[in-house]
Structures are given as structure tokens and as C-alpha cells.
Amino acid sequence: MKNVMVTEKEDLLKHIGSYDEVIIWGAGNMGRVLGEKLLAMGMRITYYWDSDCGNIGTCNGIETRKPFTLSGNETSTLIILAITNAFVLPGLHIELDQTGLDYLDGDQVYQILVCPQELTSFDLRECYSRKECNVATCKKQSRLTYSLYGQDDKVFINTLDVYLTQKCSLRCKYCYIYENSYPSDKKINFSTDRIIKDIDLMCGAASYIKRLVPFGGEPFLHPEIDIIIQKMANKENVGIIDLISNGIFNQPDNVLEKLKFDNVKINISNYNHAIPEDLINIREKNINRMEEMGLNLVVHNDTPQWRKPGTFMDTKEDELKLSEKKRNCGNFAYIASEEKDTTETMVVKNGLFFACQHCDTMYNLGVIENMDDAILLDGKKEGKELAKEIKKLINKKYYEACRYCNPSVELVDIAGEQGIDDRYLL
Secondary structure (H helix, E strand, O other): OEEOOOOOHHHHHHHHHOOOEEEEEOOOHHHHHHHHHHHHOOOOOOEEEOOOHHHHOEEOOEEEEOOOOOOOOHHHEEEEEOOOOOOOHHHHHHHHHOOOOEEEEHHHHHHHHOOOOOHHHOOHHHHHHOOOOOOOOOHHHHHHHHHHHOOOOOEEEEEEEEEOEOOOOOOEOOOOOOHHHOOHHHOOEOOHHHHHHHHHHHHHHEEEEEEEEEEOOOHHHOOOHHHHHHHHHOOOOEEEEEEEEOOOOOOOHHHHHOOOOOOEEEEEOOOOOOOOHHHHHHHHHHHHHHHHHOOOEEEOOOOOOEEOOOOOOOOOOOHHHHHHHHHOOHHHOOOOOOOOOOOOOEEEEOOEEEOOHHHHHHHHOOOOOOOOOEEEOOOOOOHHHHHHHHHHHHOOOOOHHHHHOOOOOOEEOOOOOEOOOHHHOO
């Protein structure tokens, strides 16, 4: 029925303890750690919910059941939503909001009970090493890093996606960056020199980049990924390099060895239920190699669901509605209470800067053709001057791409399903 917001430890424990039954939804990394903490604090967990309960069996010695399986009165049951997949969460919130159940976001519980980070003792190495929390969606880290590094004439960047490639080793039917919509001549690796120039320009304009993402496609398909990651990892005003991969690639050991930096976190997605055995074998082999090398590796649990991306339909909305749409867009939510000059995610691709992922996609797919929603990174403006241009773009009332933004919370049954859906063909 409601997502309860609690900010103090004592209030949180009192709130959780007031329910007859406490269910943790998600028996993966986050759910396991939250369960361990709550049990150690004398709290009772009735059972876990997980769509893969048949394979999981138990978590922390506690039974796992299918989601929405209840054994008690729903008015005396609390759900702790311990799922960190940002693309699935909106749909799960809607499902919970339509029930009579109270729930807490697992991130909120984790930040109060487990996370040691505070403004007076912030240590980014804590975030490098933890495998259960999602730095991509962590509001606490965003607030702390903005408070420490963000308030000057340059621009604070929460997340910056830097494209290495538009090639991918998979063909996911509901890829959220519309990989299947790109024609073959656009499925390319971008120049290493261009990528490094873009990194230099953005780091020069940034007060701090909390999370830098070498993006794709599949980033490991870039032949010089080691050179690019080394460049990123040595930037003093960059926090975490969040390298997201499906694990299906062919890179020699000497390249992988060069990715061993404390601040490089390699996240391996899991779509094993949706891909053929030969690709699963490649993925598992690569995981084993990287683990043996001692790389900072996070292997994700099975991803049971995905959210369908919106279509390319022109919404025909007027300027008032487009402005309202941008104001309510999750990408432009404030990082801190007074911060207006940043976004959740910014994008750099092949010499162009975009204020959001959708602007990049619509431009690069040719749905829109003008350059008004982008900044050309030609080096003519650097440092504070470039930061000023970025802030100006971020604060536009709306973008041409907003006309083609059709957000969806529709979930698919099989995450990573291979194939093509005609609604995304141009």
C-alpha cells in the first residue's frame, strides 16, 4: 500500500519490528547481506521472495518462495525490496503499490543499517569493494560526493556514460539502448584517440565524476579497452569506473590483467536463461579467468525480468507538456537539495555530449537530426567554459528528443531474450 520512508536507525528497527511478518524480496547479494544484518540485530525474517526460488532453495537458512506468496495477514506484513536492478524496480514499485502491503526499499535499509559512509569519514574504497549495493542508483553516495566535491564553477557529474562501441555480442530483443535498431554501418568501435580526448575534456569540465561508465554495446569488444580504462582510472576527479559487461567476449589475458585497478569495478550481467549454451560457456570461462586474476569482479544473479523500452513514436505534445515531461523526468532529479546543474546520467559518444541517454539514442539513430540537444566536443571550449555550456544544456526547458520519449514500465518474462521486436525498427 505504501513505501514507508524512515531515516533514523532506531526508528527503522522499531518500524520493522512492529510487523508480524517480514519478507525480503530478492535473495541475491543485497537480500543476503540485509538478511544477515537484520538477523544479527535480533530481527525476525519470515521468508524470502525470489522468482528463482526453486534453484535458490534457502538464503541465510531461510526458505525462499515465489513473490506475493503470503502466509499471514497482509496488513501486518512488511516487504523489504532488496532488488537493485534499476530497470525492474519501477514495475515492482507499481506492483507493490497496487497491493495492501507496506514496504521499504532495500537501498534505504542498507544505507541506514549497513553502509558505513558518512560525510566526515567518506572513503570511496568502501564503494569499490562492496558487491551487494548498486553504485549506479546509490543516492547516499551522490549526496556525499556532491557535498564534498560538487560545489564550484565546474559541473558535478553523477554518472557519465562514455561510449566505446556500438557493437554487441548479444542481440537482446528489448535492449534499452535499442542496439538492434542500429544499421550495420553504425555498429562500430569508436576511435581510441577520440574517446581519450572526450575523457580529457569532460574531466576538465567536471568538479567530480562520481561514476564513469565505459559504455557499449559490449565494451570488451573494443580492441583497446585496456588503454581506455587505464586513462579513466588515473583521473584524479573520477570516483568509480563501473565497467558493465555481459561477459561474452574474446580478450587475451594480458589485456584483462591491465584492468586491475582498485577503482575499476567490473559488473557481469546474467542472462544465462536466455542465451545458447555456447555463449554461456564463453561467459563462464571469462568469469573464471577474471576471478583467478584477482580483478574487482561482481557477478550478478540471474536477471528474471526486464522492462520494455518505449517506442520511437512522436508524441505530438506541445511545449507546455514537453517542459512538464522534462521536469518530471527521473534523469533530471536533483542530486542534492539545491543542485540544478546536473543529471542522473550524462552521455558522451564520439565527440558529442548529451544531457541524457534518450537524446543520444534519438540523434544517433537519426530520429532527430538537429544538433540543438548536443554539445560538440571540439576543444574550442574547455574547463569552466565547457562546464557553463553543459549546465546551459541541462537546464533547457525540453529537448527535441522529448517528443519521442515514451516511458514504459511493462515487464517482459525473459530478460535478455534474443531477437527483434518490429516496434523498434526504423
